[in-house]
Amino acid sequence: MATRLVEVQNLKKWFPIKGGVFATTVASVRAVDEVSFFIDQGETLSLVGESGSGKTTTGRTMLKLLQPTSGKIIYKGKDITNLTPNQMRPLRRNMQIMFQDPYGSLNPRMPVGDIIQEPLDVHSIGTRKERRQAVATMMETVGLRPEYEKRYPHEFSGGQRQRIGVARALVINPELLVLDEPISALDVSIQSQIINLLQELQQRLNLTYLFIAHDLAVVRHMSDRVAVMYLGKIVETADNDELFDHPLHPYTQALLSAVPVPDPEVKRERIILQGDVPSPVNPPSGCHFRTRCPYAMPICKEQEPLVIEVAPGHTVACHLLTKK
Amino acid sequence: MAEKVIEAKKKGQKKSSEDYTYVGMVFHRLTRHKLAMVGAFMLIFILLFVFVGPLVWRANPNEQIEGLEGMFNVPSRAHPMGTDDYGRDVLARMFFGGRISLFIGFISAITSTLIGALVGLVAGYYGGWADDLLMRFTDAMLSIPTFPLLIALASVLGKGVWQIILVIVIFGWMVDARLVRGLVLSLKEQEYVEAAHAIGASANRIMWRHLFPNTLAVLIVSTTIGIGGAIIYEASISFLGFGVQAPFASWGNMLQNAQQFIWNSPRLIIYPGLAIFMTVLGFNFFGDGLRDAIDPKLKL
Amino acid sequence: MDNREVLVDIKNLRTFFYTEDGVVPAVDGIDLTIHRGEVVGLVGESGCGKSVTALSILRLIPNPPGKIIGGEIFFHGQDLLKKNEEEMRMIRGDKISMIFQEPMTSLNPVYTIGDQISEAITLHQKIDGAESKKRTIEMIHLVGIPEPERRFSQYPHEMSGGMRQRVMIAMALSSNPELLISDEATTALDVTIQAQILDLMRGLQKKLGMAILIITHNLAVVAEMAETISIAYAGKIVESASAKETFKSPRHPYTYGLLQSIPKFTEKKTNEPLPAIEGMVPSPYHMPKGCRFNPRCPFATEKCREEEPEILELTPGHLVRCFYPIES
Numbered sequence: 001m002a003t004r005l006v007e008v009q010n011l012k013k014w015f016p017i018k019g020g021v022f023a024t025t026v027a028s029v030r031a032v033d034e035v036s037f038f039i040d041q042g043e044t045l046s047l048v049g050e051s052g053s054g055k056t057t058t059g060r061t062m063l064k065l066l067q068p069t070s071g072k073i074i075y076k077g078k079d080i081t082n083l084t085p086n087q088m089r090p091l092r093r094n095m096q097i098m099f100q101d102p103y104g105s106l107n108p109r110m111p112v113g114d115i116i117q118e119p120l121d122v123h124s125i126g127t128r129k130e131r132r133q134a135v136a137t138m139m140e141t142v143g144l145r146p147e148y149e150k151r152y153p154h155e156f157s158g159g160q161r162q163r164i165g166v167a168r169a170l171v172i173n174p175e176l177l178v179l180d181e182p183i184s185a186l187d188v189s190i191q192s193q194i195i196n197l198l199q200e201l202q203q204r205l206n207l208t209y210l211f212i213a214h215d216l217a218v219v220r221h222m223s224d225r226v227a228v229m230y231l232g233k234i235v236e237t238a239d240n241d242e243l244f245d246h247p248l249h250p251y252t253q254a255l256l257s258a259v260p261v262p263d264p265e266v267k268r269e270r271i272i273l274q275g276d277v278p279s280p281v282n283p284p285s286g287c288h289f290r291t292r293c294p295y296a297m298p299i300c301k302e303q304e305p306l307v308i309e310v311a312p313g314h315t316v317a318c319h320l321l322t323k324k
Numbered sequence: 325m326a327e328k329v330i331e332a333k334k335k336g337q338k339k340s341s342e343d344y345t346y347v348g349m350v351f352h353r354l355t356r357h358k359l360a361m362v363g364a365f366m367l368i369f370i371l372l373f374v375f376v377g378p379l380v381w382r383a384n385p386n387e388q389i390e391g392l393e394g395m396f397n398v399p400s401r402a403h404p405m406g407t408d409d410y411g412r413d414v415l416a417r418m419f420f421g422g423r424i425s426l427f428i429g430f431i432s433a434i435t436s437t438l439i440g441a442l443v444g445l446v447a448g449y450y451g452g453w454a455d456d457l458l459m460r461f462t463d464a465m466l467s468i469p470t471f472p473l474l475i476a477l478a479s480v481l482g483k484g485v486w487q488i489i490l491v492i493v494i495f496g497w498m499v500d501a502r503l504v505r506g507l508v509l510s511l512k513e514q515e516y517v518e519a520a521h522a523i524g525a526s527a528n529r530i531m532w533r534h535l536f537p538n539t540l541a542v543l544i545v546s547t548t549i550g551i552g553g554a555i556i557y558e559a560s561i562s563f564l565g566f567g568v569q570a571p572f573a574s575w576g577n578m579l580q581n582a583q584q585f586i587w588n589s590p591r592l593i594i595y596p597g598l599a600i601f602m603t604v605l606g607f608n609f610f611g612d613g614l615r616d617a618i619d620p621k622l623k624l
Numbered sequence: 625m626d627n628r629e630v631l632v633d634i635k636n637l638r639t640f641f642y643t644e645d646g647v648v649p650a651v652d653g654i655d656l657t658i659h660r661g662e663v664v665g666l667v668g669e670s671g672c673g674k675s676v677t678a679l680s681i682l683r684l685i686p687n688p689p690g691k692i693i694g695g696e697i698f699f700h701g702q703d704l705l706k707k708n709e710e711e712m713r714m715i716r717g718d719k720i721s722m723i724f725q726e727p728m729t730s731l732n733p734v735y736t737i738g739d740q741i742s743e744a745i746t747l748h749q750k751i752d753g754a755e756s757k758k759r760t761i762e763m764i765h766l767v768g769i770p771e772p773e774r775r776f777s778q779y780p781h782e783m784s785g786g787m788r789q790r791v792m793i794a795m796a797l798s799s800n801p802e803l804l805i806s807d808e809a810t811t812a813l814d815v816t817i818q819a820q821i822l823d824l825m826r827g828l829q830k831k832l833g834m835a836i837l838i839i840t841h842n843l844a845v846v847a848e849m850a851e852t853i854s855i856a857y858a859g860k861i862v863e864s865a866s867a868k869e870t871f872k873s874p875r876h877p878y879t880y881g882l883l884q885s886i887p888k889f890t891e892k893k894t895n896e897p898l899p900a901i902e903g904m905v906p907s908p909y910h911m912p913k914g915c916r917f918n919p920r921c922p923f924a925t926e927k928c929r930e931e932e933p934e935i936l937e938l939t940p941g942h943l944v945r946c947f948y949p950i951e952s
Binding site: 060063065088089090092093096097099101104105106107108109110118119122123152154165168172 | 514515516518519520521525526529533534537538621
């Protein structure tokens with residue numbers, strides 16, 4: 001029986017837009033609009049979606065890097081939603097994040113050894129000597145030469161900087177790691193190296209991953225379960241194979257059909273979606289996807305579809321399926 | 325670490341950059357920066373001039389030579405820089421005036437930069453009401469007309485070097501506050517700051533370990549500019565009873581005083597003017613070098 | 625054998641960059657042929673020289689620090705490298721057009737998109753006023769933007785990324801060019817938008833009959849779009865073949881390694897690690913001796929470390945630069 005590590009219930013993160021003379025809130029960017037999911041210990045849940053889907057904001061809000069507007073975040077049975085930054089601090093040992101941008105995520109004025117050591121310093125773990133040793137070990141683990149600890153970030157390549165990012169995230173032995181598009185900014189041949197590293201580390205250190213990505217081939221390779229997001233909502237969640245073999249939500253179907261495949265002989269049956277993604281400030285009423293959905297019905301305009309479990313572990317939010 | 329250095333020295337090898345401490349590394353990089361070295365030499369020369377000078381050339385800077393023959397003397401054995409309108413030895417006045425000006429200039433520039441940086445850092449980082457409060461205060465200070473405030477302070481504070489420094493700082497910190505706040509607002513959005521949050525770093529740690537070092541480049545430049553400004557400023561407030569009072573010399577008041585004698589004795593302007601010029605330039609060059617030396621991306 | 629007329633023939637192109645830190649041999653002996661109406665893919669990772677090749681064709685290399693120091697680029701039999709700036713300007717945007725990765729920075733934010741497309745039309749077709757506005761609206765419609773009359777007066781920031789890319793395409797195609805160069809034009813787009821744009825490009829290519837040079841690092845995109853593919857590595861072409869041949873029987877260890885290492889969208893998850901290529905792309909200031917791929921090549925021998933292989937035609941139409949090409 002798998003232990004539930006993290007559970008997110010009806011999470012909302014709205015960003016206020018201020019306007020007018022008195023700077024009142026005139027509208028909100030509904031980045032995350034009532035999202036629910038869970039992650040079991042040791043598994044990889046991927047959050048996929050395109051720009052404006054809210055996947056990045058979800059990851060950050062789950063870690064309380066952003067304060068949720070409403071909803072609940074439960075970590076190992078404990079409700080952490082309303083903990084203050086001071087109360088969160090000890091918990092941060094257990095949950096870390098790895099960023100997308102190999103250039104912006106490392107302080108350019110700190111030597112990489114210090115960057116990797118910082119989590120240990122912040123949480124006062126070990127003696128000075130022990131910390132330096134931990135850094136050296138971590139660097140070796142991620143495939144960097146420990147002698148390079150005094151070098152600065154700009155002396156490393158993109159792939160190496162991502163390795164530094166991983167080392168920093170893992171040096172305090174967290175349980176949960178949020179990976180925010182960790183390989184998108186890297187060259188193709190380096191991506192595979194980092195993917196392998198992440199998987200090896202997960203097995204070795206028994207890590208749980210929330211993998212945020214838009215590259216579906218990578219998602220298929222890495223995930224145990226996948227949640228598809230559109231305009232702040234999760235439209236479908238399922239096990240890896242189940243989602244890719246039997247996508248039920250029209251958006252998921254369109255998304256999967258759009259992925260190009262490195263095989264010139266394969267003719268893709270594309271579902272081309274019309275129009276553009278609506279603005280998250282003013283999402284369509286009812287189902288957010290209805291303006292681009294090839295199967296939109298009148299009810300889609302009036303009512304938001306509820307999330308229902310169509311098969312064990314496979315949930316969808318779509319009126320097409322509610323009918324059944 | 326120490327063994328490595330000793331080993332390298334024994335073998336006569338060059339140390340790699342990885343063997344230096346942070347301060348050692350900055351120093352090493354500074355010595356390779358041409359402009360910084362030029363600036364350093366200029367400053368060293370000036371410092372030697374004002375501190376060692378009086379040991380070599382002993383004359384009383386305030387002693388007046390009576391009579392017309394004592395005034396505006398051209399440089400001679402007796403007075404290598406001539407005499408001023410009171411028959412005082414200019415060279416001696418340059419020594420002692422220099423000490424005061426350098427002291428006031430340096431201390432007030434650094435202090436106002438640090439205070440401004442602190443205000444800007446806190447306002448920029450915390451935002452919200454702290455930001456509003458601090459920035460409105462800064463704005464208020466900037467809008468107060470300096471003249472009436474100076475008069476008020478003059479009556480309260482009295483005379484003296486520390487009072488001068490205080491006044492310069494009171495009127496100087498705001499510029500840095502706004503500068504740093506703006507910089508911090510944009511730095512705050514950098515992902516490595518977010519990463520520090522994610523690790524659980526405290527506000528203090530983020531401000532001083534992550535934000536402040538990235539504002540140093542700007543602060544160094546601001547300080548070097550401020551030194552020259554402070555030296556001149558000291559002179560310009562002297563008529564209010566602030567500043568160094570006659571008969572004591574500062575480069576600022578020597579310069580100011582000499583303006584009326586531009587036709588009689590232009591050298592009275594040139595000496596302090598040149599000295600201030602060299603000082604400001606020296607600090608600027610050195611400051612640029614320091615800024616470059618602490619930037620790890622710059623190859624030196 | 626391709627019976628179509630040869631449109632662009634790049635022979636031994638060498639474009640170097642002279643920087644403070646040293647010389648960067650960005651393009652070091654690239655050969656490429658594009659036939660009339662052909663879709664050619666130029667694939668590679670950072671530092672391979674693909675974008676520099678495109679810029680070299682249009683003579684848009686910033687000088688300093690870049691310089692085309694050798695080779696020939698024949699367009700309709702005439703060497704573009706021998707033309708002067710005036711002549712090149714007649715070709716750019718007219719006979720050869722280019723679209724880039726970031727439409728937001730390629731479009732001027734203070735002019736409406738209608739004005740910008742019209743400008744391209746006026747410049748090359750010597751029509752203006754009502755006539756060019758009409759043509760502009762036709763173009764906006766051609767690239768699949770709904771309500772073209774309304775969109776004419778919109779500004780770039782009022783449009784989404786996909787729309788802006790369509791505007792770029794409209795501008796590029798307004799003069800009916802013979803060659804469209806697309807430099808990572810879909811890389812920054814969401815996958816559903818990318819699908820739309822690729823669809824559009826395919827449709828327009830059939831309709832207008834132009835050749836396209838697709839430059840990308842995305843093997844899947846090039847599999848979909850290109851007839852012929854050239855793989856670039858560290859400034860040289862290492863393999864060139866038909867799309868089918870490239871994917872079915874890659875002969876160069878780099879191509880082979882790349883294809884093996886990318887996660888397969890159509891395959892179920894195994895827990896096996898990906899067969900990744902070790903090492904990194906070489907620093908342009910320190911190119912390895914011999915074959916540029918040798919430090920990362922699992923099959924490298926002493927010969928590979930000493931000598932640089934020449935490009936050979938293994939089977940008709942399939943070129944490889946390797947001493948020990950992989951068996952098909």
